[in-house]
Amino acid sequence: xxxxxxxxxxxxxxxxxxxxPFLVGRNAIQAALRGFFAREDFIEVDTAAxxxxxxxxxxxxxxxxxxxxTDGQKAPFYLHTSPEFxxxxxxAAGEERISCFAHVYRNRExxxxxxxxxxxxxxxxxxxxxxxxxMDCVRILALAAETVKTxxxxxxxxxxxxxxxxxxxxxxxxxxxxxxxxxxxxxxxxGSTDRDHLAAELRRVGMRxxxxxxxxxxxxxxxxxxxxPHLGFGRITILDEYPVSEAALARPSARDPRVAERxxxxxxxxxxxxxxxxxxxxxxxxxxxxxxxxxxxxxxxxTYPLDEDFLAALSLMPEASGIALGFDRLVMLATGAxxxxxxxxxxxxxxxx
Numbered sequence: 001x002x003x004x005x006x007x008x009x010x011x012x013x014x015x016x017x018x019x020x021p022f023l024v025g026r027n028a029i030q031a032a033l034r035g036f037f038a039r040e041d042f043i044e045v046d047t048a049a050x051x052x053x054x055x056x057x058x059x060x061x062x063x064x065x066x067x068x069x070t071d072g073q074k075a076p077f078y079l080h081t082s083p084e085f086x087x088x089x090x091x092a093a094g095e096e097r098i099s100c101f102a103h104v105y106r107n108r109e110x111x112x113x114x115x116x117x118x119x120x121x122x123x124x125x126x127x128x129x130x131x132x133x134x135m136d137c138v139r140i141l142a143l144a145a146e147t148v149k150t151x152x153x154x155x156x157x158x159x160x161x162x163x164x165x166x167x168x169x170x171x172x173x174x175x176x177x178x179x180x181x182x183x184x185x186x187x188x189x190x191g192s193t194d195r196d197h198l199a200a201e202l203r204r205v206g207m208r209x210x211x212x213x214x215x216x217x218x219x220x221x222x223x224x225x226x227x228x229p230h231l232g233f234g235r236i237t238i239l240d241e242y243p244v245s246e247a248a249l250a251r252p253s254a255r256d257p258r259v260a261e262r263x264x265x266x267x268x269x270x271x272x273x274x275x276x277x278x279x280x281x282x283x284x285x286x287x288x289x290x291x292x293x294x295x296x297x298x299x300x301x302x303t304y305p306l307d308e309d310f311l312a313a314l315s316l317m318p319e320a321s322g323i324a325l326g327f328d329r330l331v332m333l334a335t336g337a338x339x340x341x342x343x344x345x346x347x348x349x350x351x352x353x
Contacts, residue, residue, distance in 0.1 A: 010347055022343045025148045025335040030101065030327070032147040033121065033140060037099040042123060045098045047086035049105070053307040054078035055085070057248065058216075058295040061107035062304060063116075078304065079105035082324055083122055084249070085310040088278070091126055091320055092313035099123040101327065112339045113270060116348050119327040130261045130277040130321040134238055137265050137273055138166055140325070141236060144334040153236075153333035155268040160333070162267070164235040171227075171242050172259070179226035180205050183243070186215065187258040191244035216295070219246060232266035239264045248288040250276035265325070267333055275323035282314040 008015050037044065054062030063079040080086075083102040090098055104120045125132055141162040145153060153160045175183040186198040193215040202209050202218055207225070209218065231237040240263040244252055247260035261277030279285055286306065293303040331343040341347040 010341065019342050022331070022335045022337045023345055026328075026331045026343050026345075028147050029144045029331055029334060032143055036140065036143055037123065040097065042097040042099040043095060045087065045090055045095070045100050047080070047083040047100060047102055049079050049103065050077045051080045051085065051307070052077065053085065053305050053310070054105075055081040056289040056292050056304055056306060057081075058292045058299065061109070061300075063105045063107050076305075081106050082120060084322070084324065085307050087122055087124055087322065088317055088320075089310060089313045091124055091318060092316035096126040096318075097124070113329060113332075115328070115340045115344065118340065118344070121325045121327040121330075122323065124278075124320055124322040126318045126320045128321055130263065130275055130323075133275040133321050133323045134166070134168070134263065134265075136323070137238070137275070137325070138162075138236070141267065141272075141330070144330055148334050150334060150336070153267045154336050155270055155333050156338055158233055158268040160232050160267040161235050166236045166238050168238040168240055170240050170259070171223075174227045174230075174239060175222060178230050179207075179222050181222060183219075183222075184256075184258055187243050187245070189257055191252070191258060193243070193245050214295070216245065219243070228266070228269060228271070232268050232270065237266040239266060247276065248292055249279055249285070251279045251281075261321075270329055270333060271326075272329055272333075273323055273325035276321065278317070278320045278322050280314050280317050280319065282311045285314060286311055 010016065010019065034044065050065070050067070060081045062081055065077050065079065067075045067077050069075070082104055083100050087098060087100055100122045102120050102122065103117055105117050107116065109116060123136070141153065145151070145162045153162055172183045175181045181201045183198070186194040186201070188194070195215040195218070198215055198218045199209045199213065202222065207221065231239060241253060241256070241259040242250070242262040243258060244260045247262035250260040250262040253259045253261055263275050264271055265273040265275070289306055297303050328340050328343050331337070332340060335343065337343050
């Protein structure tokens with residue numbers, strides 16, 4: 001066959017027949033997780049995709065649109081990149097345990113693990129620590145595997161045992177162990193970062209440093225090149241305590257103000273979830289969003305508006321923990337799929353070709 005020949009569409013009967021076992025597994029896992037949250041006394045909520053702000057993280061890209069009033073006036077809107085702002089408003093309204101399966105939209109993302117529209121599973125626990133989310137994750141991964149009757153999670157030849165106890169490692173420890181870099185030596189007590197110090201550390205261990213790299217760029221390079229290739233193999237990994245500058249929505253750790261109550265969950269080298277002890281200080285949240293948008297303007301030449309309602313709701317929001325899990329990725333690892341489009345009932349058409 002000509003290697004340049006176009007692949008058959010997902011709706012071709014033969015292609016659908018190949019995909020169908022993954023899709024049936026997806027439905028079974030989703031039903032099992034809904035049962036899990038119901039047993040834990042969570043209320044499932046449904047949030048609007050159209051928002052004033054799609055989120056304020058520098059490197060997330062949204063789909064923009066506009067609303068028309070009855071008299072033809074235009075108002076800018078975005079498809080949300082996460083239901084997070086709406087969920088936190090519901091916590092401010094008085095809900096205590098909520099879960100949400102939300103279709104979310106992220107531009108500039110397409111590949112084996114990325115899709116422009118995908119399903120995010122988020123859940124929040126008011127008055128509970130973010131360690132409770134870690135325990136939720138362990139139970140959820142085991143439940144997904146049990147549901148499709150597999151003893152392990154798998155992705156492209158890598159395996160992870162969801163029934164074994166997880167590895168929990170701090171980001172700073174991971175930098176020291178896998179890259180030989182003292183990360184927190186470049187982070188001050190107030191959370192500010194020293195780009196030149198971290199750049200010198202990268203050069204010392206033979207890593208590339210570009211003249212226009214900021215501290216966050218250097219951090220990400222080490223994470224991607226040196227740390228992530230070691231996470232979630234054999235058993236799941238909880239990568240904990242990110243520097244505060246890399247956790248715009250998380251509160252600082254009581255143990256060390258240089259790091260935040262943020263963790264990410266990995267299996268088979270794949271990032272599955274991102275959890276926080278939630279920041280509820282509106283002034284600090286605004287300051288962090290402004291920093292993120294300044295960075296977005298520097299790198300991409302654009303910014304997104306702040307959701308003033310969200311910032312106002314923080315004054316009513318209780319102490320809480322919350323997490324976002326890539327549901328499609330979890331299904332991939334549980335069913336053995338190699339591409340995200342294999343576990344989506346109706347993938348978005350290819351574009352840009």
